[in-house]
Amino acid sequence: EAQVTQNPRYLITVTGKKLTVTCSQNMNHEYMSWYRQDPGLGLRQIYYSMNVEVTDKGDVPEGYKVSRKEKRNFPLILESPSPNQTSLYFCASSHHQQGRTYEQYFGPGTRLTVT
Amino acid sequence: TQLLEQSPQFLSIQEGENLTVYCNSSSVFSSLQWYRQEPGEGPVLLVTVVTGGEVKKLKRLTFQFGDARKDSSLHITAAQPGDTGLYLCAVAVTSGTYKYIFGTGTRLKVLA
Numbered sequence: 562e563a564q565v566t567q568n569p570r571y572l573i574t575v576t577g578k579k580l581t582v583t584c585s586q587n588m589n590h591e592y593m594s595w596y597r598q599d600p601g602l603g604l605r606q607i608y609y610s611m612n613v614e615v616t617d618k619g620d621v622p623e624g625y626k627v628s629r630k631e632k633r634n635f636p637l638i639l640e641s642p643s644p645n646q647t648s649l650y651f652c653a654s655s656h657h658q659q660g661r662t663y664e665q666y667f668g669p670g671t672r673l674t675v676t
Numbered sequence: 677t678q679l680l681e682q683s684p685q686f687l688s689i690q691e692g693e694n695l696t697v698y699c700n701s702s703s704v705f706s707s708l709q710w711y712r713q714e715p716g717e718g719p720v721l722l723v724t725v726v727t728g729g730e731v732k733k734l735k736r737l738t739f740q741f742g743d744a745r746k747d748s749s750l751h752i753t754a755a756q757p758g759d760t761g762l763y764l765c766a767v768a769v770t771s772g773t774y775k776y777i778f779g780t781g782t783r784l785k786v787l788a
Contacts, residue, residue, distance in 0.1 A: 565718075594776065604719070604764065604778035611774055619775055651718050662707040662726075662768050665776070667718025 563588045565668035567652050573674045574642055582637045582671050584652030592657035593635035594619070594665070595627065597648040604651070610635055611657050642675040649673075679703055680765055680779035688785045692754050697782045699765035700747045706770070708748045710739055713762040713781075722750075755786045 565586045574580055586593065594609040596619075606619030610629040624646055626638040635654075639646060650671045655663040681700045689695055699708065707726040711719035723732050725741035725748060732739045736759075738751040752759055765779040 592774070596778075601780065603780040604766075606776055606778075609775065617773065617775075620777070653718070657774070659774075660706075660770070662709065662724055664709075664721040664724070665719075665766075667720070670716070670718055 563666070565652055565654055565666050567650075567668035567671050569671060570669060571672050573676065575676055576643055577641050580639050580642060580673075582639075582650060582652075582673070584635045584637065584668060585633050586635075586652075586654040586666070587633065588654060588666065589632065590654035590656055590666075591632070592663070592665075593629065593652065593654045595625070595635070595637045596651045596653065597621065597646075598651060598670075599648050607637070607650075642673075644675050647673060647675050679769070679777045680767065682763075682765060682779035682782050684782060685780065686783050686785075688787065689755055691756055691786055691788050693786075695752050695755060695784070697750045697752075697763055697784070698747065699749070699779050701767075702746065704745050705767040706745070707768070708741055708745075709766045710748070710750055711764045711766060711778075713764060714760075719762075719764055752784075755784075757786045757788050760784060760786050 568583045595607040596604045605621045608627040610616045652668040653665040655665045709724045710722045713719040723739045728745045729743045730741045736753045763782045769775045
C-alpha cells in the first residue's frame with residue numbers, strides 16, 4: 562500500500578531534550594516536506610527536499626533540522642525543543658518536476674507536546 | 677508569509693444547503709490545489725486547477741480558478757454530513773524555490 566508513515570504519532574517531552582520524528586514513504590517520490598499545523602495558522606512548511614542530499618528552508622525553519630540521506634526517509638530533528646514547538650506535525654511526499662505541481666501525500670501526523 | 681486568505685474561517689450549515697468557500701491572493705499562481713482534512717488525519721488532495729477560468733467538478737463539489745489565476749472558489753451543492761472537514765487551498769511558490777503555501781483553511785460542519 563502506497564503510504565507515508567511517521568513515528569511516533571504522539572510525543573510528550575521536556576524542554577531541551579533532543580528528539581527525532583521519522584518519516585518514510587514507499588512511492589519513490591523525489592519531493593518530501595515537513596509541516597506544522599497550529600490553530601488559526603493553518604499548515605506551514607518547515608523544510609522541504611527536492612531530492613536526496615537537497616534540502617531547503619520553508620517558512621518556519623527556526624529550531625528544526627532535517628536530512629535526506631536516502632530517497633525514502635526524511636527525519637525531522639528538534640535539537641533543543643521549546644514549548645512554542647508544541648504542535649501537530651505532518652510529513653508529506655510527492656513527485657517533483659520543475660514547473661509542475663503534483664499531489665502531496667500526507668502522513669497521519671505527529672502530535673508533539675513540549676513542557 | 678501568508679499569501680492565501682481563505683473565507684469564511686468557519687461554516688456550520690444544515691444538510692442539503694449549498695455553500696461556497698473562497699481562497700484569495702494578490703499573487704498570480706500557475707496552479708492551485710484544494711485539500712480536505714478530516715479530524716486525526718492528514719490532508720487529502722481534492723483537485724488541482726491550472727488554467728485561468730478553469731472549472732472542475734467532483735460529484736457535488738465545483739472548483740473554479742479565477743481568470744487572473746489569483747483566486748479560487750469551492751462550491752458544494754446539497755452538503756452532506758460526510759462533507760464535514762477542514763478545506764485548505766494550496767499553491768507552490770516556484771521562483772528560485774519550491775515551497776508550498778497553504779491557506780488558513782475553512783472548517784465546515786454539516787449538520788444532519
